[in-house]
Amino acid sequence: MFLKRYIPIGIVAFFGSLTLFGWFIENKSVESFINDDATQWYDIIASFAIFLGALNLLKLQFLKVVKRKQGWQYSVVAITSFFFAFTIGFFMKGAFFVGEDVYFTQKAAEQAVLVSGSSESVIPVEWGAHISAEGGLFKWMFDSIFTPLSATMFALLAFYVASASYRAFRARNFEATLLLLAGIIIMLGRVPVGSLITPWMVMYLLVFVGTIFMSTYFRDRKLIFGSFVLGLLGVTALGINMDWNPTQPAIFFLPSLQEWIYTVPNLAGARAIMIGIGLGIIVTSLRYIFGLEKSYIGDQ
């Protein structure tokens, strides 16, 4: 009980307090511990802990293969990929230079020398530099396998953003409408197409939309038609007066409006959320340091 409960809490309290209050102390050893050692200790522990995760992964995948569970073939791929990457990272240099040319294995390099009849010697890359050697096996794996897979997963976001926006951006109430309008303005304003949409097109569109909106509240067709024509004439008159300036009035020019939304209301909201989150992190951290919250060590 003592080992499992009080020692971890004591460790958290000691190191938490040291790191927190150490920032206010002017002492080389303390500063060095906080700035360098503390985070490096953590990284060392996390790096060794990877073995636990890797073993767990292998265990589950092997069990799936052995028990022939559904999708066991993918587990074979997972295990093979794991050992492939492990082997070429730790046990194979994978880059043997013959002049400018690079070969994955020493045998292939020697074969190439034999075939070409050149007097060049085979120079293996140094351990450590083998993971970044151009033309080497590890770099080939990174460029040919890892990069396309990562890029593909990230590219999925483009499709998912479209389907999520389509599903979620509905003008159900005032706040949802505001979100919808801001989203459209930002999406169009951020890209070059937004600059092609002149403020005058936006103003005509607003007159059109305004008339439709009016028609839901007023039945008088003359009033609606009159407002519509008045709106069109007003925009046209203003346009003629301003020589149809492609970027003015700025309030209807999407890129300018987008910049304003980004730098004023959005920034204000972002700052407020950041302050709130910061406070949440401070108080939560203090709860851990003072031992008020112990659930993370399993103490309910």
Next chain:
Amino acid sequence: MNNKQIQTYSLGFLGITLFTFALTQLPDSIHIFQSDRAVMFALLLTIIMVMLNEVKQARISSDSIFLRTIPGLKAVEEAVGRSTEMGRPILYVPGIMDMNEVETVAGVIILGHVAQMTAQYETSLDVPVARSIVMQAARESCKEAYLTQGRPEMFNEDMVHYITDDQFAYAAGVNGIMQRDKPAACMYMGKFYAESLLFAETGNSIGAIQIAGTASQAQIPFFVTACDYTLMGEEYFAASAYLSRKPELIAGVKTQDMVKLMLISFIGVALLSRALSDLGLTSFNLLTWLGL
């Protein structure tokens, strides 16, 4: 706030100010305090004072502290119930970062509460993780939860399992789990980056009820758009207090609110001071005087 509390806080704040001032006046031979950080030090001590006092009050007082309803947290039990009825598992993702992030620790704590519910309802729980240390901590949390509910035989170490450290490989792994196992409820509680929408959209496509909680500002909009319930920022940090109903934890939430009130007041006063200074009505600028 009653008179006694106001008195306590006023005396406390006075004491903190004097103590900080005293530290800045230490002779050079024993001067170990960074005087340019004095304001931050005083603020930190004030937060600690408020928190400890509120915790003390919460422990001795019979009145419960009001905590507003957070729909997302109310829905957790609903989600567990739904999974039990449908006979499908619950997927819990504690973020993609390590235990050095406060959000991840908060996620593991909430996992403990969810595990208590799954133990109670006998629902299967799947927790794929992206960090080995998180795996160990999450296992401890789940094990303790099942033990507390008197269902140790239901706990299986492999319910918390490691996928990979890499962000998108982890996202691919979790998406695969969602597509194959079709969990009835998906909970995302922790620190997320770009993979948040990948999880949320895939969860949506399988018809799962989704509850997300994060303090990652950039990912909140994605979760709000695609999930049924989202705990934003401070709500997420209050989740542990909300679910456990422990007075000392709720006192922590109250501390947050009090400190926020203090900050708002300070911003107002600083704004006024700066305005008067800029208008030339006074030469005193609070922010300059405090060295901020």
Next chain:
Amino acid sequence: MKFLEDMILKFGSVDRRFIFLLIGLAVFIPLLRPIDLPIRTTPTTERVYNAIDAIPANSKVLMSFDYGPSTKPEIHPMTLGVMRQLLRKDHQIYITCLWPDGLYMALDALEEINKEFDLVEYEDYVLLGFRPGNEAIVKGLASDLRKVYTVDSKGTMLADIPMMDGVNNLKDFQFIFTGSAGYPGTFEWVQYGGDPTGVPLSSGTTSIQVNEVMPYVQSGQVRGILAGMPGAAEYEKLIGTPGIAIQGMAAQSFAHLVIVLFIVLGNLAYFITERRERKY
């Protein structure tokens, strides 16, 4: 009218795979048949350009590659653009990586830039490489670079590299630029690098991160920001070297248009449905 309403209702409940298909075409077609669209620069991008332009001649600049292959399309054009601008003014570039993938990004960037500038290693640039430790690395660089790096990415001792003479910590650099896709990245460089040392810092980030970084830009702690691919395209325009960012803007524009179109159709369908339900 009813026919039109029914058509809109059909679009309002379209299968999401149809949306995926249209998005795919909207991105793919402009990449095959490039379309020139006018690029309008924004103040935040101009600030980055001006900040780099203002660096005194023959300075030492630290560039940090803190992104991976998934965010390469957004951030790589930024780092290429910055390297071009720096090399045109004969600044020396020191490259660090807080992400392991960043090393490969740096190697790709150097290979690309080498086609234009004929770079000489240890005269024009030093590739210090990746070190694990996240913000500890930034803190270490701020206090003592030699504690963090004893050798460069090829294993050459820093003491044997003339370009490293007199470079002992971040204060020995005249500018820092980070291409950042997440953690560790811009925030760590601001909090532990630029702010404590006073070295001017700029950053290029993914579009989604810009929101979080903007407070630092407004306070001047970060000298402008390159915001995603649009920011990269604006930067390419400013340096006068069009690249993949400008090429990609047409694809992004059409993708955004398709999304907006579907949002509008979805909302029209929603209003029509509401109106019909109210009638009955």
